[in-house]
Amino acid sequence: MIRIEHLVKNYGSVCALDDVSFTVEAGEIVGLLGPNGAGKSTAMNILTGCLSSTSGKAMIDGVDILSDPLRAKKLIGYLPEQPPLYPDMTVWEYLNFCYDLKGCRLDREKHLREVCDTVRLGDVAGRLIRHLSKGYRQRVGIAQAMVGDPKVMIFDEPTVGLDPKQIIEVRNLIRGLGRAHTVVLSTHLLSEVQAVCDRIVIINKGRIVANEKTERIAAAVSGSRRFRAKICGPQAAVLQALQNMPGVARAEALAERDGDAGAYALETSEGLDVRKKLFYLLAERGWALVGLEATGVDLEDVFLSVVETSEQSGAKRAPRGARRTRRGKETAEETLGAALYEEADSRRKEAAAGKTDED
Numbered sequence: 475m476i477r478i479e480h481l482v483k484n485y486g487s488v489c490a491l492d493d494v495s496f497t498v499e500a501g502e503i504v505g506l507l508g509p510n511g512a513g514k515s516t517a518m519n520i521l522t523g524c525l526s527s528t529s530g531k532a533m534i535d536g537v538d539i540l541s542d543p544l545r546a547k548k549l550i551g552y553l554p555e556q557p558p559l560y561p562d563m564t565v566w567e568y569l570n571f572c573y574d575l576k577g578c579r580l581d582r583e584k585h586l587r588e589v590c591d592t593v594r595l596g597d598v599a600g601r602l603i604r605h606l607s608k609g610y611r612q613r614v615g616i617a618q619a620m621v622g623d624p625k626v627m628i629f630d631e632p633t634v635g636l637d638p639k640q641i642i643e644v645r646n647l648i649r650g651l652g653r654a655h656t657v658v659l660s661t662h663l664l665s666e667v668q669a670v671c672d673r674i675v676i677i678n679k680g681r682i683v684a685n686e687k688t689e690r691i692a693a694a695v696s697g698s699r700r701f702r703a704k705i706c707g708p709q710a711a712v713l714q715a716l717q718n719m720p721g722v723a724r725a726e727a728l729a730e731r732d733g734d735a736g737a738y739a740l741e742t743s744e745g746l747d748v749r750k751k752l753f754y755l756l757a758e759r760g761w762a763l764v765g766l767e768a769t770g771v772d773l774e775d776v777f778l779s780v781v782e783t784s785e786q787s788g789a790k791r792a793p794r795g796a797r798r799t800r801r802g803k804e805t806a807e808e809t810l811g812a813a814l815y816e817e818a819d820s821r822r823k824e825a826a827a828g829k830t831d832e833d
């Protein structure tokens with residue numbers, strides 16, 4: 475649905491995008507993630523036809539945004555970081571205005587009612603936009619992007635400045651839109667891409683340093699998978715058996731208990747799935763396996779790994795087997811900027827306190 479090929483954008487001597495290529499399939503939600511100054515807004519602006527590129531192509535559903543911008547723009551709904559709202563209009567007036575501006579041909583009343591219902595604006599349709607809260611204004615911004623029922627939705631930092639409840643609402647909304655649309659969103663928040671996106675494209679200093687399915691990105695970058703197992707059996711013997719299992723790079727006993735079962739963290743080497751082997755091993759020893767879960771993507775590690783490798787190899791894609799090191803952490807902190815690390819740090823603290831985003 476979206477195809478970006480060898481995109482380069484120079485602002486004078488500043489190279490904001492350096493040979494960027496990626497595709498987004500129909501129905502996918504893709505997160506463009508990177509620190510401030512990475513080139514996200516530049517990519518979004520080119521993708522939406524608001525900015526020309528120095529070279530390269532951006533295609534929306536087969537239409538070249540640079541050579542046929544009017545046709546391509548009809549396929550796109552865009553929510554810029556600052557939603558283009560007119561505070562002196564009511565929500566309903568504004569959506570009608572957007573309808574006219576886009577030259578929409580759908581049944582006006584029915585379509586705009588549907589848009590209002592989807593983003594739950596029905597109750598405030600008659601209110602002046604200036605009297606709405608930030609969360610509601612963001613919903614109006616999303617509604618204007620939906621007018622005309624475009625195939626592609628592009629959101630630039632859609633949850634910046636919202637409170638936690640509004641953030642969850644907007645994320646749910648975007649996930650819902652992803653069922654019928656192709657969505658690209660840019661963010662500098664690790665938790666955002668993890669909560670919303672099917673695939674993550676990480677951009678750093680104008681180059682793509684990772685492009686993977688969300689659930690596979692940790693494995694693809696670090697080469698390992700992580701599991702948490704709850705096992706009934708003598709702790710020292712269980713731990714030794716886990717550590718000796720082929721394909722297990724690391725096993726450790728956790729402080730947590732579940733009845734008479736102890737909890738263990740496992741990390742496999744090179745993306746191996748050891749779950750079946752683990753089941754048979756434990757059955758053989760007579761130790762009951764009462765819980766087994768993949769512990770998911772640790773994006774913090776992914777960032778550190780990706781940036782470390784990209785710094786070393788001139789921002790090329792991180793190879794498999796890359797590992798985080800203390801030196802990598804320092805490089806990453808300098809490169810990715812404080813925001814990512816503040817968030818990663820707060821995620822760690824929340825995890826330690828047993829909290830999640832939705833708390």
Ligand code: ADP
Nearest residue numbers: 485488490508509510511512513514515516517
């Ligand atoms: P992001 O959205 O990831 O924060 P941007 O696309 O805004 O990144 O910026 C990428 C790089 O291009 C940065 O180094 C930024 O300073 C530079 N840049 C962006 N816009 C301009 C401009 N109009 N003129 C000169 N440099 C710019």
